[in-house]
Amino acid sequence: MLTLSDNEKVLIVVHKHWFVMVGPIITFAVLLFAPIIVLLVLPLITKDFNQVLVAIFTNFSLSLYVMILIIFMFLIWMDFYLDMWIITSKRIIDIEQRGLFSREISEIPLVHIQDITMDVNGVIRTFLKFGTIRLQTAGEREFAIRDIPHLYKIKDLILKYSQIERSSK
Amino acid sequence: MIFTALYALASSAVIYHLKQYTVPQYHAPGIIITFFILLSLSFWLSALYFLMQIP
Numbered sequence: 001m002l003t004l005s006d007n008e009k010v011l012i013v014v015h016k017h018w019f020v021m022v023g024p025i026i027t028f029a030v031l032l033f034a035p036i037i038v039l040l041v042l043p044l045i046t047k048d049f050n051q052v053l054v055a056i057f058t059n060f061s062l063s064l065y066v067m068i069l070i071i072f073m074f075l076i077w078m079d080f081y082l083d084m085w086i087i088t089s090k091r092i093i094d095i096e097q098r099g100l101f102s103r104e105i106s107e108i109p110l111v112h113i114q115d116i117t118m119d120v121n122g123v124i125r126t127f128l129k130f131g132t133i134r135l136q137t138a139g140e141r142e143f144a145i146r147d148i149p150h151l152y153k154i155k156d157l158i159l160k161y162s163q164i165e166r167s168s169k
Numbered sequence: 170m171i172f173t174a175l176y177a178l179a180s181s182a183v184i185y186h187l188k189q190y191t192v193p194q195y196h197a198p199g200i201i202i203t204f205f206i207l208l209s210l211s212f213w214l215s216a217l218y219f220l221m222q223i224p
Contacts, residue, residue: 070205
């Protein structure tokens with residue numbers, strides 16, 4: 001996946017903060033327990049039907065329903081997990097996964113970084129200490145990674161190694 | 170059968186992406202993949218069992 005040049009080492013791999021998954025997890029939990037309402041109402045609707053058949057069909061449908069929920073949750077988690085920055089001693093590799101079979105990868109040489117901006121908005125981000133880092137390069141392109149933890153550590157790492165790269169050129 | 174085929178296709182695609190694009194030193198995706206496969210298999214077998222019960 002990653003080919004490093006001579007004297008290049010991976011410093012840190014930055015993933016999004018776990019809080020980003022809280023919304024999808026809550027949705028998953030609600031959808032997982034929603035069939036309970038159906039199960040409570042079902043006996044009233046199906047009292048004239050063969051109860052054994054109803055039970056079998058209900059269990060079959062529930063199994064399929066849970067499988068669908070699991071695969072959607074897995075997909076969402078994959079999208080969350082594969083969005084990352086790989087910061088090496090020479091460059092930043094910005095990887096953005098967009099669902100299945102769609103991926104954007106950008107490489108930013110540290111020597112081209114002109115400006116770093118950190119953005120922490122909101123109560124939750126302030127208390128959990130995660131936010132957005134934006135980089136401006138010499139080519140006036142902006143790269144950003146949203147909802148990541150350890151902002152100051154990452155900013156210091158980028159600044160340090162970008163200065164090392166500039167002084168070595 | 171169609172459901173199983175589509176489910177297997179989607180699962181394979183996700184597992185492929187995770188195996189291909191995870192940094193080698195990270196083991197968490199491997200654990201989650203194993204957990205996902207076990208869960209999926211359990212519910213698939215359960216669905217198959219109830220399907221076989223339908224006369």
